[in-house]
Amino acid sequence: MKITPLDQWMCAKTGLSELTLDTLSAYQLRKLDEAIKYAKKHSKFYREHLCGLSEIKSYLDFEHLPFTVPEDILQNPNAFLCVPLDDISRIVTLGTSGTTGKSKRIFFTAEDQELTVDFFHHGMSTFTSSKDRVLICMPGRSPGGVCDLLERSLNRLGAVGRIFGSLEDYHDAARVLLEFCPDVLVGMPAQMYRLAQETAGRFRLKSVLLASDYIPPAFVHTIEHAWACQVFTHYGLTETGLGGAVSCDAHAGYHMRESDLYFEIIDPMTGRALPDGAYGEIVFTTLNRQAMPLIRYRTGDMSQILPAPCICGSAIRRFDHITDRGIAKCINLP
Numbered sequence: 001m002k003i004t005p006l007d008q009w010m011c012a013k014t015g016l017s018e019l020t021l022d023t024l025s026a027y028q029l030r031k032l033d034e035a036i037k038y039a040k041k042h043s044k045f046y047r048e049h050l051c052g053l054s055e056i057k058s059y060l061d062f063e064h065l066p067f068t069v070p071e072d073i074l075q076n077p078n079a080f081l082c083v084p085l086d087d088i089s090r091i092v093t094l095g096t097s098g099t100t101g102k103s104k105r106i107f108f109t110a111e112d113q114e115l116t117v118d119f120f121h122h123g124m125s126t127f128t129s130s131k132d133r134v135l136i137c138m139p140g141r142s143p144g145g146v147c148d149l150l151e152r153s154l155n156r157l158g159a160v161g162r163i164f165g166s167l168e169d170y171h172d173a174a175r176v177l178l179e180f181c182p183d184v185l186v187g188m189p190a191q192m193y194r195l196a197q198e199t200a201g202r203f204r205l206k207s208v209l210l211a212s213d214y215i216p217p218a219f220v221h222t223i224e225h226a227w228a229c230q231v232f233t234h235y236g237l238t239e240t241g242l243g244g245a246v247s248c249d250a251h252a253g254y255h256m257r258e259s260d261l262y263f264e265i266i267d268p269m270t271g272r273a274l275p276d277g278a279y280g281e282i283v284f285t286t287l288n289r290q291a292m293p294l295i296r297y298r299t300g301d302m303s304q305i306l307p308a309p310c311i312c313g314s315a316i317r318r319f320d321h322i323t324d325r326g327i328a329k330c331i332n333l334p
Contacts (some may be wrong), residue, residue: 001249001310001311002248002249002312003248003313003314004126004248004249004312004314004316005122005123005125005126006122006123006126006246006248006314006316007019007256007313007314007315007316009122009259010024010258010259010316011042013118013258013259013297014027018202019315019316020200021315021317024258024315024316027259028233028258028262028287029056029059029062030056031287031288032056032062032262032285032287033055033056033057034287035285035286035287035288035289035293035295036050036053036056036065036295038082038293039082039293040053041294042081042082042083042278043079043080043081043082043292044079044080044081044105045072045076045080046080046293046295047067049068049072049295050065050066051293053065055332058306063264063273065295065296066296067271067283067296067297067298068108068294068295068296068297068298068328069199069297069298070104070298071298073104073105073106074103074104076112077103077105077106077292078105079102080107080292080293080294081292082124082290082292082293083109083111083290083291084172087290087291088108088109088143089108089109089110089113089144090107090108090112090113090143090213091105091106091107091108091237092105092106092108093105094238097282098140099129106238106239106292107291107292108144108241108291108292108293109290111290112241112289112290112291112292113149113241115143115215115241115260115288115289116241116242116243116290117149117152117156118153119153119243119257119260120149120150120152120153120219120243121153123156123234123243123246123257123312124150124153124154124157124159124189124209126158126232126246126247126248126249127184127206127207127209127230127232127249128154128159128183128184128207129157129159129183130157130158130159131158131160132159132160132182132183132184132206133149133157133159133160133162133180133181133182133183133184134154134159134160134161134162134183134184134185134186135162135176135177135182135185135186136150136151136161136162136163136164136165136183136186136187137164137165137166137167137173137182137185137186137187137188137191137192137195138150138165138166138186138187138188138211138212139165139166139188141163141165143319145332146212146242146267147163149166150162150240151163151188152313155329157296159184162180162182162257162322163206164176166188166191167187167188167191167194170194170195170198173195174195174198174199174202175225177203178202178203182205182293182331183205183206183207184205184206184207184208184209185205185207185208185209185210185227186208186209187208187209187211188210188211188212188213188225189210189212189213189214189215189216190213190219192208192210192219192223193222193223196222196223196226197222197225197226199226199227200225200227201226203227204227204228204229205227205229206229206230207229207230207231207232208210208223208227208231208232209231209233209234209246210223210231210232210233210234211233211235211236212231212234212236214323214324215233215321215322217321220233222292230251231251232246232247232248232251233246233247233254233321234246235254235301235319235322237299237301239284239294239297239299240257240261240274240284240286241260241286241289242256242258243257243260244261244284245257245263245318245319248312248314249312250310250311250312252306252310252311252318253310253318253319253320253321254305254318254319254321254322255310255314255316255317255318256316256317256318256319258316258317259287259288260286260287260288260289261285261286261287262282262284262285262287262315263282263283263284263305263319264283264284264296265278265279265280265281265282265303265304266280266281266283266298267280267281267282268280268281268302275307276304276305276306276307276317277303277304277305277306277307278304279303279304280302280303280304281298281300281301281302282299282301282302282303283296283297283298283299283301283317284296284297284299285297300322302320302322302323302324303319303320303321303322303323304319304320305317305319305320306318306319313326324328
C-alpha cells in the first residue's frame with residue numbers, strides 16, 4: 001500500500017525537513033499565531049472579536065479563544081475582509097433557511113483559490129494518474145467554482161478533465177459515460193449512487209471520488225459493486241476553501257489538509273476541546289487565507305480525529321467518516 005501523496009506535498013509546502021506529528025504540530029502552532037495576528041490587524045470583525053488577545057504560545061492558549069459561528073458571517077460578511085474588494089477574485093453566496101434576507105458570503109483571492117487547486121492536484125493524484133480521463137459531475141461550473149478548480153488541478157496532473165456538472169438527466173449522464181469512457185468519476189454521493197444503480201454492469205471505472213455531502217456506507221458498496229472500482233471520499237465545505245481532507249488507499253478516514261487548515265473536535269454543548277478518539281463537532285482555523293480568515297469556525301459537522309496512525313504510513317492526522325453534516329447545535333460560547 002502506498003502512502004498518501006499528501007505527505008510529500010505537505011513536507012515541501014511547510015518547509016519541514018521531516019513530517020512527523022511533532023514537527024507538524026509545531027508548524028501549525030506557529031501558523032495559528034501568525035493567522036490570528038493577521039486577522040486582528042486586517043479584519044474589523046476579528047479586531048473586535050479577539051480584542052485583548054495576547055500572543056498564542058500554546059494550544060491551551062488557542063483553545064481559550066472564542067468561536068466563530070456561521071451567524072457571525074451572516075450578520076456582516078464584509079467585516080471579515082482583510083483585503084480590498086478589488087483583490088477579491090471569487091465570492092460564494094450561500095443560501096440560508098432563515099427569513100432575514102441576509103446571505104452568508106465567503107470571499108477568496110486568487111491566491112486563496114490557488115491553495116485549493118494545489119491541494120486538489122495532489123489529493124487527486126491519490127487515485128488519478130497522468131493521462132486518466134476524469135468526468136466531473138459536480139455543481140459550480142463558473143470560473144473559480146469547484147468544477148473549474150478541479151479541472152485546473154487535473155491539468156497539472158496531466159489528466160484529462162471534462163465537466164459534466166450536477167446530474168439531472170441520468171440517461172444523458174449514461175450516454176456521456178459511454179462516449180467519454182472516463183477512468184475516474186467525481187460526484188455527489190446520492191447522484192453517483194443513483195447513476196451506479198441505473199448503469200450497473202455497463203461500465204467499469206478505475207476510481208470514484210465522492211464529495212460535498214454525507215456518504216452512507218451503503219452508497220460506497222453499491223458504487224464499488226456496480227462499476228468494479230475503488231471509492232475514495234473527500235470532506236470539505238465552502239468555508240474551508242472547498243478542499244478539506246481526502247481518503248487514501250487504506251480507505252480508513254480522511255487525511256487532513258493540515259498545511260492550510262488546523263482542525264479541532266469540540267463538545268458541541270460545552271465548547272470544550274476533545275482529545276483524539278472522542279466524537280464531537282469539527283472546528284477549523286485557516287492558516288494561510290488572505291481574503292477572509294476564519295478562526296475556530298464551527299462547522300456543525302460531527303466526527304472524531306482517529307488516534308492511531310494510518311496504515312498507509314502517513315504522519316497526517318485523519319478524520320473518521322463524517323456521520324452528520326451541519327446538525328451540531330452551535331451555541332455562542334465565550
